Amino acid sequence: MSRPELRVDTERFRSNIRAVRDRIAPSALMIVLKDDAYGHGLRWAVEAARGMGVDWYGAYDVRSGVEARRVLGDAGRIFAWATSTDDEVDEALRARIDLGVGSAEYLSRITALAARRGVRARIHLKIDTGLHRNGLLPAEWERTIAEVRAGEAAEHLELVGIWSHLAEASDDEDDEAQTLFLDAVRVAEQSGATPEALHLTASAASWWRPELRGSVSRIGAFCYGVRSADGPDLAGVAPVAELTATVVDIVDGDAVVGIGAFDGIPSTLAGARVGTPAGARELLRIDAATSVVEGWPGMRIGDSVWMFGAGDHGESSATTLAERIDTVGEEILTRLTARIRRVSTP
Known part of the structure; x- marks a missing residue:
């Protein structure tokens, strides 16, 4: 995994x-x-x-x-x-x-x-x-x-x-x-x-x-790129970070991805929209080490899922996710555990 x-x-x-x-x-x-x-x-x-x-x-x-x-x-x-x-x-x-x-x-x-x-x-x-x-x-x-x-x-x-x-x-x-x-x-x-x-x-x-x-x-x-909770988008400012996870299994037509509550994802975020190669899908459930995402046509083990980011794949931003659970975007980011690899792009 x-x-x-x-x-x-x-x-x-x-x-x-x-x-x-x-x-x-x-x-x-x-x-x-x-x-x-x-x-x-x-x-x-x-x-x-x-x-x-x-x-x-x-x-x-x-x-x-x-x-x-x-x-x-x-x-x-x-x-x-x-x-x-x-x-x-x-x-x-x-x-x-x-x-x-x-x-x-x-x-x-x-x-x-x-x-x-x-x-x-x-x-x-x-x-x-x-x-x-x-x-x-x-x-x-x-x-x-x-x-x-x-x-x-x-x-x-x-x-x-x-x-x-x-x-x-x-x-x-x-x-x-x-x-x-x-x-x-x-x-x-x-x-x-x-x-x-x-x-x-x-x-x-x-x-x-x-x-x-x-x-x-x-x-x-x-x-x-983290705007204020319930605040407007900011001109010229966009989320810097995106959180991705990999499809590790397919069960009953839905994607099981390798990230869960133990990685710092609040279980109360179930129901949010995440990004997939086919666009936005619902995050159905968050378990301890994995999560379940609504399936899409042609999905395969190894596909990427975007838990949050700039919306390039239909996903929510960290702040949008935070607003679902009445908190701020930085809390979504700062609670992520060390198991999540940090990767920077030029």
Whole structure:
């Protein structure tokens, strides 16, 4: 039984990056790499983005940032925003990774570790603009900025960014979040230089709300061709990955394919449309190691079935599948197991 494959199209990825950059300019693209580049493969994504001249990489955690640094060498800026252990912070300092800071406690640890190593830690300070996903409260912002400026004077810190997350629940709430964000930037400017990286928006807000963009926009899903759940298709953006499996048996006129729930395919996706050499067919059942697909004329063992992709064979996209089970496209991609071979095309 041949293994299923997640095939990632490098040229389509490059095309998506071009479309995203054109859309958000003059804001700089920070391509997000969390969850192994949304299941596509971090090393592949970094190599392709580097070839496109991308300067900013959002690694989420230090481990991913270090892996990205191995690929980038001395080039590029890497931002890891997950609160990390002292050992991870030390590793980030050695790898010249910018750190996202959302609490006074984390700031103190980073400052102490940078002082011990005799280096400047590059930090992006996070203001809580209402989502309450980490971040300094507005009431503690001015005091914390003073601490950061003191750390800069002692040559332990360098404030290179101010950032936050949007809830994206409504335009009004996002407008209020931007007001809090800009207030935080003004407070920082009163005591020193404006940080180079001001970033508030992720994929959806970066695309649809140009007035909210800062000097940098953090974009992950859209670069990989994963649109927002229940959102419209994006001009110039298409799914980068397609998941294929092989027909391993034919039973009662239907195709048994070599992929199942143990590979990360939710059993609740039964009833979705998948691609075959004869076009779209229904995914009838998902078992542990195999799935059953509605048969087609002339089918043979060894035929390919497209579980999701760009729709070239009648299949659904990862996001369309996700909408069937009330989730987002990246969950379909990131839950795929290591048994699925990752293959990149030029």
